Amino acid sequence: QKEVEQNSGPLSVPEGAIASLNCTYSDRGSQSFFWYRQYSGKSPELIMFIYSNGDKEDGRFTAQLNKASQYVSLLIRDSQPSDSATYLCAVNSMGGSQGNLIFGKGTKLSVKP
Amino acid sequence: DAGVIQSPRHEVTEMGQEVTLRCKPISGHNSLFWYRQTMMRGLELLIYFNNNVPIDDSGMPEDRFSAKMPNASFSTLKIQPSEPRDSAVYFCASSRSSGRARGGELFFGEGSRLTVL
Numbered sequence: 001q002k003e004v005e006q007n008s009g010p011l012s013v014p015e016g017a018i019a020s021l022n023c024t025y026s027d028r029g030s031q032s033f034f035w036y037r038q039y040s041g042k043s044p045e046l047i048m049f050i051y052s053n054g055d056k057e058d059g060r061f062t063a064q065l066n067k068a069s070q071y072v073s074l075l076i077r078d079s080q081p082s083d084s085a086t087y088l089c090a091v092n093s094m095g096g097s098q099g100n101l102i103f104g105k106g107t108k109l110s111v112k113p
Numbered sequence: 114d115a116g117v118i119q120s121p122r123h124e125v126t127e128m129g130q131e132v133t134l135r136c137k138p139i140s141g142h143n144s145l146f147w148y149r150q151t152m153m154r155g156l157e158l159l160i161y162f163n164n165n166v167p168i169d170d171s172g173m174p175e176d177r178f179s180a181k182m183p184n185a186s187f188s189t190l191k192i193q194p195s196e197p198r199d200s201a202v203y204f205c206a207s208s209r210s211s212g213r214a215r216g217g218e219l220f221f222g223e224g225s226r227l228t229v230l
Binding site: 034036043044045046049051088090100104105106 | 154169204217
């Protein structure tokens with residue numbers, strides 16, 4: 001059973017702080033990793049993807065991947081109240097069909113003004 | 114461009130009734146996914162089509178669930194008979210394998226919230 005684990009939170013950070021969201025996955029053969037954001041009552045939307053070990057930065061967001069530890073994280077710098085949402089980690093395993101993503105249950109982030 | 118369109122947005126039905134959820138993917142996308150989301154189990158993949166062909170239906174809970182994709186612009190998810198434990202938000206999503214995220218960028222519809230009494 002391929003699994004993606006996330007701390008459900010809620011994670012509460014003050015405005016302007018760095019929010020750190022973590023995710024572990026069970027399938028060592030996984031090749032592609034994604035972070036989706038889901039606002040309450042809305043559908044998920046892709047915000048970051050990463051394939052190689054190391055860091056990938058996009059604006060205030062940085063995705064970090066460590067395949068040896070089977071660990072992927074998302075850092076949000078200068079957190080804003082508008083970042084308050086549930087963040088879903090998703091993994092595309094090597095054995096799965098292209099685009100067949102396994103999602104974690106998500107971490108709820110609350111950014112306090 | 115129109116996004117993924119799902120209908121109905123809300124459905125309330127009684128146990129034992131048939132439920133049909135509908136989805137129109139984004140034009141040009143070659144993959145279509147049906148997901149179910151609950152608080153307890155999160156977002157679960159039910160079935161995945163590629164070029165209208167079902168590729169992976171291992172997530173379909175049981176024979177009460179069935180899905181079809183008769184053409185590139187339409188898909189249905191049917192539950193017959195429905196049970197209270199089927200209550201969830203059902204999302205349809207589409208993607209294209211040539212996209213920026215190697216097919217991992219799923220575009221979700223707004224979801225169909227199903228309540229089975």
